[in-house]
Amino acid sequence: MNRIKTAIVGASGYTGMELLRLLLTHPGVELVAVTSRAEAGKSLDEVFPRFTKAPGARLEFILPDPDAIAATGAQVAFLALPHGVAADIARALLERGLKVIDLSADFRLRDAAVYEEFYGHAHPAPDLLGEAVYGLPEARTPEIQAARLIAAPGCYPTSILMPLLPLLRENLIDPATIVANSMSGVSGAGRKADLTLLYVECNESARAYGVPKHRHLSEIEQELGFAAGENVTISFIPHLIPVNSGIVTTTTAKLRDGVPPEAIGAALEKAYQDADFVRLLGRGGCADTKNVTRTNFIDIGWQHDPRTGRVILMSAEDNLGKGAGGQAVQCFNLIFGLSPTDGLQNF
CATH class of the missing domain: 3.30.360.10 (Dihydrodipicolinate Reductase; domain 2)
Structure with missing residues (x-):
């Protein structure tokens, strides 16, 4: 099968590490970019020795530059970034033709005023709120399948x-x-x-x-x-x-x-x-x-x-699983027409 070229933006946190655990061995994924400002230039297995000898574990972290991410040929990016930070890079990646699965809170709410009330600052990309799909797979399967911007639930x-x-x-x-x-x-x-x-x-x-x-x-x-x-x-x-x-x-x-x-x-x-x-x-x-x-x-x-x-x-x-990385991978599988359980069949 043709594997989907995939990026993880913010791959050095706990959620990023869970995404790595799932995606490094996902049969439908070719991991082509992982970003971290703190770890740029280091390989995955250098930062996370648990991934030593995993396929792709020698991939090096790069800075979260949208042009550099797009240049890898990535078709989709998972954003494991804090709220308030994810929106800007999400917009930049969408403009470069990538699909985006955002694990922050930036696109979960439909109302920018509610976002400001709960998060304490104006929403950084209110024009994208109407497009984002709340990524609860069991409730929104058809919408997720058609989306280019997914807001993974908390x-x-x-x-x-x-x-x-x-x-x-x-x-x-x-x-x-x-x-x-x-x-x-x-x-x-x-x-x-x-x-x-x-x-x-x-x-x-x-x-x-x-x-x-x-x-x-x-x-x-x-x-x-x-x-x-x-x-x-x-x-x-x-x-x-x-x-x-x-x-x-x-x-x-x-x-x-x-x-x-x-x-x-x-x-x-x-x-x-x-x-x-x-x-x-x-x-x-x-x-x-x-x-x-x-x-x-x-x-x-x-x-x-x-x-x-x-x-x-x-x-x-x-x-970190159904509450974050695993659910995001569920959405990925739906978007790209893969088996719903690909990369997630662990007990």
């Missing part, structure tokens, strides 16, 4: 949206009653020097943060609103836990009057029975991060509490 949003979207589409729950509690591994904060992320600060400890208005709320409420057909406002409480990777989320909401609990399981089965990377645990199934780390799976279980009339949704994923 890790917390994926874990919250996947269980809730089918229930909102079928009007089974009251959206005003949604409360989501999530716990994430430390890699979710990125590969950076930060006192609060040091081992001795995180180990043997757990804490909430980003309350009451975590940045990911913006895209969570946007996508829930699209599914419900009305504005949705929820409570979201993220927590940091002392593991390297993994997210577990417990979401509760009130069932609509007259809705039997069994309708929850039926809606999830209807939505995901054929989904390659969704594993439904059924009623009473409690999702566990140890079963999803280093994979692209999201596990979803549910239960009903008759005392409160609330449904309890439990999900787990790898924040």
Whole structure:
């Protein structure tokens, strides 16, 4: 098969490293460019010895120059960059004919004013927001297949949206009653020097943060609103836990009057029975991060509490996998007509 010439922009962070792990052995990928300002001139296996002897591991990092990336013949670029930085290079690469899969937050929101409210600065490319497709493969397959600019969802949003979207589409729950509690591994904060992320600060400890208005709320409420057909406002409480990777989320909401609990399981089965990377645990199934780390799976279980009339949704994923790099590769496979599971069949 003809392999797709591919670039990773910002390949030296945790998400970039996950993309490398997946793409270096992807049967449909020829990795032709990897960028890093800090590591330019060094080979992949020099920076990440774990990739020694992997195909393409001698490829050298280059600076994130759009002309240099385009000169490699790259047809698509994954952007593993911070928000506010990705938009400019995304525009430059689109102008040079590349497709772009952006893993930052720069193109996830449809409203530039909401972006400014949550991210604290004006959107750097508001004219592209209408074109970008929110890259949740299980919800937007046809749109992703036709897109040239993909906004890969955030890790917390994926874990919250996947269980809730089918229930909102079928009007089974009251959206005003949604409360989501999530716990994430430390890699979710990125590969950076930060006192609060040091081992001795995180180990043997757990804490909430980003309350009451975590940045990911913006895209969570946007996508829930699209599914419900009305504005949705929820409570979201993220927590940091002392593991390297993994997210577990417990979401509760009130069932609509007259809705039997069994309708929850039926809606999830209807939505995901054929989904390659969704594993439904059924009623009473409690999702566990140890079963999803280093994979692209999201596990979803549910239960009903008759005392409160609330449904309890439990999900787990790898924040670097289904919450970031793996999901982006899912989108890549859809765009280029490859098997949905190419490069992602790891357990």
